[in-house]
Amino acid sequence: MPEAKSAVKKRLNMLIFVIVAGAIIYFAVRNFDAFIRVLIVAIGFGAVVIIHEFGHFVVAKLSGIKVEAFSIGFPPTLLGIQRTETGIHFRVLPKLFAKEQQQADDRAGEKGERRTLTSQVVQKLARKKKYKGSDTEYRIGAIPFGGFVKMLGQEDAGPAEETDDPRSFSNKPILIRIAVVAAGVIFNAISAVLIFMVVFLIGVDLPPAVVGSVRPNSPAHRAGLRPGDRLVEVNGEKFVDFTSLPLAAALSPEGEAVSLVVEHADKTTDELEIIAEESPGMNLRTFGVYQAETLTVAQLSGPEDIAQLYDTTGLRPADVVTGFDGRCVESVHQLTELINESLQPQGVLTVERTEAQTRAKKIVDVKLPLYLDAVQDDFKTGYELAHIYSIVPRLKIISTKDKTQPASFKDRFVEWRDKIRGKSPRDETGPFLEVGDIIVKIADTDYPTYSQLRALTEGHENKAMPITVLRRMADGSESLITVTKIPKRQPGSDRVVIDIFPALDAEHPVVADTINLENGPGPLEIPQGATIVAVDGAQVSNFYDIMRIIRKNRGQRISLDYRLGEDGGGVGLVIGADDDYITTEADFAPPVPAGFVPTAYVPFEYLKEPYKAAGAAAAIKMGLKKTSMFIVQTYITLRRLISREVSPKTLVGPVGIVTMSYRIVSSQSLTYYVYFLGLISSVIAVMNLLPLPIVDGGVIILLIVEKIKGSPLSRAAQEILGYAGLVFILALFLWLTYNDILNLLFG
Numbered sequence: 001m002p003e004a005k006s007a008v009k010k011r012l013n014m015l016i017f018v019i020v021a022g023a024i025i026y027f028a029v030r031n032f033d034a035f036i037r038v039l040i041v042a043i044g045f046g047a048v049v050i051i052h053e054f055g056h057f058v059v060a061k062l063s064g065i066k067v068e069a070f071s072i073g074f075p076p077t078l079l080g081i082q083r084t085e086t087g088i089h090f091r092v093l094p095k096l097f098a099k100e101q102q103q104a105d106d107r108a109g110e111k112g113e114r115r116t117l118t119s120q121v122v123q124k125l126a127r128k129k130k131y132k133g134s135d136t137e138y139r140i141g142a143i144p145f146g147g148f149v150k151m152l153g154q155e156d157a158g159p160a161e162e163t164d165d166p167r168s169f170s171n172k173p174i175l176i177r178i179a180v181v182a183a184g185v186i187f188n189a190i191s192a193v194l195i196f197m198v199v200f201l202i203g204v205d206l207p208p209a210v211v212g213s214v215r216p217n218s219p220a221h222r223a224g225l226r227p228g229d230r231l232v233e234v235n236g237e238k239f240v241d242f243t244s245l246p247l248a249a250a251l252s253p254e255g256e257a258v259s260l261v262v263e264h265a266d267k268t269t270d271e272l273e274i275i276a277e278e279s280p281g282m283n284l285r286t287f288g289v290y291q292a293e294t295l296t297v298a299q300l301s302g303p304e305d306i307a308q309l310y311d312t313t314g315l316r317p318a319d320v321v322t323g324f325d326g327r328c329v330e331s332v333h334q335l336t337e338l339i340n341e342s343l344q345p346q347g348v349l350t351v352e353r354t355e356a357q358t359r360a361k362k363i364v365d366v367k368l369p370l371y372l373d374a375v376q377d378d379f380k381t382g383y384e385l386a387h388i389y390s391i392v393p394r395l396k397i398i399s400t401k402d403k404t405q406p407a408s409f410k411d412r413f414v415e416w417r418d419k420i421r422g423k424s425p426r427d428e429t430g431p432f433l434e435v436g437d438i439i440v441k442i443a444d445t446d447y448p449t450y451s452q453l454r455a456l457t458e459g460h461e462n463k464a465m466p467i468t469v470l471r472r473m474a475d476g477s478e479s480l481i482t483v484t485k486i487p488k489r490q491p492g493s494d495r496v497v498i499d500i501f502p503a504l505d506a507e508h509p510v511v512a513d514t515i516n517l518e519n520g521p522g523p524l525e526i527p528q529g530a531t532i533v534a535v536d537g538a539q540v541s542n543f544y545d546i547m548r549i550i551r552k553n554r555g556q557r558i559s560l561d562y563r564l565g566e567d568g569g570g571v572g573l574v575i576g577a578d579d580d581y582i583t584t585e586a587d588f589a590p591p592v593p594a595g596f597v598p599t600a601y602v603p604f605e606y607l608k609e610p611y612k613a614a615g616a617a618a619a620i621k622m623g624l625k626k627t628s629m630f631i632v633q634t635y636i637t638l639r640r641l642i643s644r645e646v647s648p649k650t651l652v653g654p655v656g657i658v659t660m661s662y663r664i665v666s667s668q669s670l671t672y673y674v675y676f677l678g679l680i681s682s683v684i685a686v687m688n689l690l691p692l693p694i695v696d697g698g699v700i701i702l703l704i705v706e707k708i709k710g711s712p713l714s715r716a717a718q719e720i721l722g723y724a725g726l727v728f729i730l731a732l733f734l735w736l737t738y739n740d741i742l743n744l745l746f747g
Contacts, residue, residue, distance in 0.1 A: 020142075041661040044673060046073065048188070048681045050147040052688065055187025057149045059180045066135045066152040066167035073141025074148070083134035091137075135167075151180075155722075174707045181699045188685035189627060195678035197623035203612035204671045207242035209234070210292040210607060212332070215279075218288020218379035223274045225262065225289060227333040232269070233261035239625055241611065242291050249276035250284040251636045258287075280382035281494075283647030288379045292607040293332045295321040297351075299605070301666045312600045314366040316353060322363070323350035332604060339370060340585045343544045343551075345507065346370055349602075369600050370586045371398055372504035372543070374450045385449055386504065386584035387515055389550060389573060390523045391532075392449050393543055393584075394512045395439040396505040397469070399592045399599050403432050433483050435597050437469035438505050440480070447512035447528055450502065457487045461496045501592055501599070504584055506543040509533075511562070520581055524571050530564040551580050630682035638686075653736025659744055693725025 028035040050072055057070050071077070080091035141147070153168030162170070169177060209231035214221045234244045235258055248258045257273040264270070276285035297319040300306050309315055323329050324338045325348050339347060349366045374395060375383035385392055442448045442456045443465060456465065468482045485498045509532040514523035526532070532540060535549045536558040549558070555577035561570040575581075589599030613619035641648060652660070657680065664673050689697040702721070706712045713721070 037662055037665045040665050040670075040673070041658060044677050045658065045661060045680070046147065048191070048677055048684060051191045051681065052184040052188050052684060053147045053149045055183035055185070056151075056180055058187075059183035060149065060151055060169070063172060063176045063180060064167055065169050065172060065180065066165065067149060068135065068152055069137050069139055069150040070147075071139040071141050071150075072147045073139075074143040076142050077139050078142050079140045080137050081139075082137040174703050178700055178703050181696050181703070185685045185688050185696055188681045188688070189631070192627040192630070192678045192681040192685065193620075193623040195623075195674060195681060196626040197613075197619045199671055199675045199678065200611060200613040200622045201616065201619040202671055203610050204675050205608040205669065206611050206672075206675075207291055207606055208609045209240045209242050209245055212290045212292035212607070213336075215288035215290075215377055215379040217381075218279070218286075219274050219277050220287040220289045221379070223272050224270070225272070225274075225287070226264070227292075228265045228331065230263045231260055232263050233259075235259055237629075239622065245289060246284075246286060247633055249274075249287045251633060251640060252276050252285065254285070277379070279379050283650050293604040294607050295329065295332060295335065296605045297321075298603040299667065300603070308598050309603070312598050313368055313602055314364075315349075315351065315602060319351040319353050319364070321349055321351050324348070326350075336587075339587060342370065342586060343548045344370065344586075345542075345544065368588060368602070371589060372506045372584045373587055374502050374504050374584075376583045376585075383450075384583070385451055385515060387517075387582075388543060388547055388584060389575075389581045390514045390517055390521070391511055391526065391546075392504075392513045392515060394447055394505040394508070394510050395450065395453065395502040397433055397435055397437045397439070397500050398503045398589060399435060399501040399596045400433045401499045402595060402597045431481055431483055433467065433469065433485070433500060434471065437471050437481070438508070439467060439502070440470050441468035442466070447510075449513050449515075453502065457498055458496050460487050461489060462486065465498070467498075499596070501590060501596070504543070509540055509543055509546060517581060520579070521573070524560070524573060526560075526562050526569075526571060527564050530562040530569075532560060532562045533568075534561040535559070547582055550575055550582065554578075554580055626678065627682050630679055631686055634683050634686040638690075649739060651736060651739065653733065653740045655737050655740035656743060659740070692728065693721045694729055695725075698725060 053070070057067055060067050077091070077094055080094065082089045082091075151169045152165060153163055153170035165171065169180070172180075211220070211225055211227055211229045211231075213227050214225055231240060231245060232238065234240045234248050237244070252258050252275075255275060257275045260272045260274060262270045262272055274287055276287055278285045279288065297309075297315050297317055299317045300309060306317060309317070321329055321335060324335055325342060327338060329335045329338065346367055346369050349368055351364050351366060352361055353364050354361050372393070373386050376386045378384045439453070440447060442453065443460070445452055445456060448456060464484050464486055466482055466484050468480055470478055471481050472478055487496045487498050489496045511526050511528060511530050511532065513528055514526055516523055532546060534540060535546050536553060538545075538549060540546050540549070546560075554575050557572060557574045559570055559572050562568065588602045591601045591603070592599055611622075613622050641651075661673070661676065664676055688695050689700075691701050692698045693702075698721075702713065702718075712718070
């Protein structure tokens, strides 16, 4: 009976192995590029962890401790190699072939040999030379993200079995044991220095500390930072890139200023003191600056993304924008200003394109739709309603869920979650919302503004919410359509959404509302739903015409005529000489998540500059500085977490790290990925020194207690601490993984 069970178990293991191996081979053949990226990520991330374990291994060996196993990767074991007195002993897939290997070893033992079915040839060759046996079996595990060292007399959870063997870890002096445990952390720190040193010797492209854009009312805006400014010094440190800026803001003590030295576009410099603040919806204190971009269209990873970019915009990766509407462009900031000044529903981008085969350059003009933003980004409040001299146009849908595509994993996850909670289904009933629909009513609210849309959506969470839209039909006529949506809260977020992206309806001069302006004139007395027909005596057909006339008449008094049904009226307005009170801005379409109708979004590459050491001495200095910076920043982050100055939602777990690694490998150079591994190695060095059971820091604390006490803690106490630490680490791992998945799915 036991033999039958063993045979069944063996066949089951073999079946699982064949299925997994087949799946890997199938994925590799069908998605070779993606497979190579996954392999690079696995090797890189695994190497960082193996360096840590190699530190334990080397110091243990030098200290005379018996190391029973050194594994590259986690179980199940694919291959085990151990040197014996008669040759090299192999174990191949021991979970599958354990019985055959044991029988072979038993037969060989009767002859005074040690052999296996998988190592006969090697051992025949090895008989010509006498080998000294090795204590350590070197293994390759199936899971490549890490490794481990197994020492005699040492267990990760609880105390190890007692032994009289002098080579046991537990029988070595405490200082030696501390050295063995600390060696992993030390090796990680040393490897980080070496990684950064090599990277800076080769040269790596990093985002420079250049301001791309500044959020209105942010600390950076109030301090006078402007697009194009370069930060040459942050808190006295001159070796900075863009990541130095958000890190300095997030890790600064609350209310304490960060000192900056800024170089402006005219090469003048200023010394600034900025106090970081937390903006609504963010979990970190920031200055309110965004990374600088170039005028080069970003490289995309997949052929589908490239095809979608071309279909929606007419652009291709590596196209370089040189002009807009016939005017030369030299920076993204200048392009943004020209788009905002254009006051038209579409613009023409002039791009320089390099043909892939001939490498010949040619100039191409591409027409792109422009949209008026429904809200103005504001650091203090999150957003403010965008308006035209207090007038708020209606909302128009520029993207929504693509009903022609199968349900995404995100949708299935939300539906599964709601089904478990017994809540209503996610999908709307009746006709669906479409791109181009103009929202004229939600529930009992006519012509809702963006703020009202948000409030109504929140108020209808998990409840039916009727939306009436004005839709242009195939024959050119317009009809009112009512759609029922059921707003849902995004997992891990405070946002309740209905899966649409709105902009302002600029093509129809219909007034949704008029609002009070902070430090400005009162709202214009125009009734809701009225259509503006003339401004300053000139007929208008859209809001672009209205904005053009207002900006043309700064410092003047003009009239504005409207019509509502059969009635009409007019108002007068005096336009300030220095402010036209127009806050809405024209822009390209926003990026939308997968599963939405694609928009004419233009992705630009981020600005990067080479960071390269002048020589070996400079590279060592840069490597030491980068490593120490990341280590200090990690400790400060942990301290801020404990004091609740940093939200735990900002933490990234294994899934997040692997996802980031894959994205870096897909879109960046290999050198940049190695740079990222140096960062990970620095962080692992810190995390392993935390005073928690199981990790190295906790073990060192127990050894120090043993030194002070004169004897180790009781076996029961060690077991309690060990398993408590194991439960804590497992719970933390699961929480971080859950958080990573939410971030991956819902941003």
